[in-house]
Amino acid sequence: xxxxxxxxxxxxxxxxxxxxxxxxxxxxxxxxxxxxxxxxxxxxxxxxxxxxxxxxxxxxxxxxxxxxxxxxxxxxxxxxxxxxxxxxxxxxxxxxxxxxxxxxxxxxxxx
Amino acid sequence: xxxxxxxxxxxxxxxxxxxxxxxxxxxxxxxxxxxxxxxxxxxxxxxxxxxxxxxxxxxxxxxxxxxxxxxxxxxxxxxxxxxxxxxxxxxxxxxxxxxxxxxxxxxxxxxxxxxx
Numbered sequence: 001x002x003x004x005x006x007x008x009x010x011x012x013x014x015x016x017x018x019x020x021x022x023x024x025x026x027x028x029x030x031x032x033x034x035x036x037x038x039x040x041x042x043x044x045x046x047x048x049x050x051x052x053x054x055x056x057x058x059x060x061x062x063x064x065x066x067x068x069x070x071x072x073x074x075x076x077x078x079x080x081x082x083x084x085x086x087x088x089x090x091x092x093x094x095x096x097x098x099x100x101x102x103x104x105x106x107x108x109x110x111x
Numbered sequence: 112x113x114x115x116x117x118x119x120x121x122x123x124x125x126x127x128x129x130x131x132x133x134x135x136x137x138x139x140x141x142x143x144x145x146x147x148x149x150x151x152x153x154x155x156x157x158x159x160x161x162x163x164x165x166x167x168x169x170x171x172x173x174x175x176x177x178x179x180x181x182x183x184x185x186x187x188x189x190x191x192x193x194x195x196x197x198x199x200x201x202x203x204x205x206x207x208x209x210x211x212x213x214x215x216x217x218x219x220x221x222x223x224x225x226x227x
Binding site: 032034041043044046049093101104106 | 115152160204206217219220221
């Protein structure tokens, strides 16, 4: 499977702080850039996603920033809460629907 | 919203036995379902793509005879782990897509398989 790298591997943020997770990809054919949130023992759930025709998308406390030339996109979580503690995966794909999951980032938001 | 149900959530079996995992799309018809495998603290790895009424497409390195996938209806896909061994112990997750829309791709809650 094509390589998708996330950074950092793990992240500790204080409550109210900003969490930033980055995703770097190689395949320039990707045209859908989602972030998934996974809690222990559960399947992932779509958090937010972006198409390459825009550089940023915001939904509540969650923002995706997309840099096509750098082949990177990032997730920003504003006002991070303990309930945001989870593992986050980027999973870019083409229209063929096969998600290529990143390596994952474990976020811990301390109270 | 659309829900994907996966059953059982946890199963323990003896080495050499077979285990069946079910994945159902509860309120929509899914022409395509996907099966993933996840080891502890690792990412999800796609095992196969299942299309209703046709044979599943397996990813490179996934044994077809080991992991049998059946997608007999638009709402049900099953994964059977045949002659399970301890190395097959893992978290298995299915997903289903609504009308081919990536924004409408939903995951099941996963099945933790432990082979003794």
